[in-house]
Amino acid sequence: MEQFDQSLLHKYQLNKCTPEEYERVLEWFATPAGREYLDTVMTQDLDKAQPDIIMSPSQSGELYQRILDTTAQGQPRYRRSRWFTGLKVAAVLSGTLLLAYGGWKVYDHHRNTVIQTAYGEVRTVVLPDQSEVTLNGNSTLRYARHWDGSAGREVWIEGEAFFSVKPSAVPRSFLVHTASNMNVEVLGTAFNLVDRHGRMQVVLNSGKVRLHSNKTPEETIIMQPGDLVEYKEQVRTKVKNHTNAQRYSSWKRNSLQFENASFAELAQQLEDTYGVTVEIRDTSLLHQEFTGTVPSQQMDMLLDGLSQLFHLKVSHVNNIVIIDRKSK
Helix, strand or coil, X not given: CCCCCHHHHHHHHCCCCCHHHHHHHHHHHCCHHHHHHHHHHHHHHHHHCCHHHCCCXXXXXXXXXXXXHHHHCCCCCCCHXXXXXXXXXXXXXXXXXXXHHHHXXXXXXXXXXXXXXXXXXXXXXXXXXXXXXXXXXXXXXEEECCCCCCCCEEEEEEEEEEEECCCCCCCCCEEEXXXXXXXXXXXXXXXXXXXXXXXXXXXXXXXXXXXXXXXXXXXXXXXXXXXXXXXXXXXXXXXXXXXXXXXXXXXXXXXXXXXXXEHHHHXXXXXXXXXXXXXXXXXXXXXXXXXXXXXXXXXXXXXXXXXXXXXXEEEXXXXXXXXXXXXX
């Protein structure tokens, strides 16, 4: 059987793929090796399943039509023809149950909502429980479109977001999963979360959250308002108490506040949020720390603010930002 990225298949099985990763898996399922894999997994699942959940041929046909209808109504991101052609071939080779199983996987994905922000875009999303998530630029949020009234609330995040979680009338957990395999568990709170390049940072504004890792769930940290916790590759690297939590979510208010930040950190933030390449010509600036506030509504406005605040020469040409000291 043709080898495929096993870690990607594992993410698919856990329903944690990004839209691009999901499309890669679907394309591979349309290949002979992918159909063989799908057939094997389906058989294993059906062996474990209860008899009353196996679909009849008529149910399979209805489900397939629903899939076609759902796709036609507006999911242009996924290329329908190659996947459904492969799905039909798989049904001929392996029977109606394979069609039902593969179709259920695709239909299940369409029940999820995926929100992606462009570079420099800030967007607020209202979740099914009326909690709000504000996404910073170049970030992705995924969650089920419909939340059962008694089940836990779960979302998946990559990038940066500010969460304002609405307390539930009945005890219901709210769980944020990150690409770093760290989880943030809350009941009713507000906090800022960054998850990029294997680094995750949580700053708690109000309420209480519990942090734990998928690998070591028994090791937890309870955070109080004003706390900052940072992980790198799931290893805790920084814990601060009574920090200025508002500063870390200043991007929501169209400004960026820096406190004892280095220009290296600034460069990384500009690249992550605005999709530019930053060149710092004077390398002595890399470790120099600075404090200040600059507007962030527009990229050029932000760069002009940096230039004036720190007496720098800043230029923005062809998606490249060059930072240098002003000549005396």
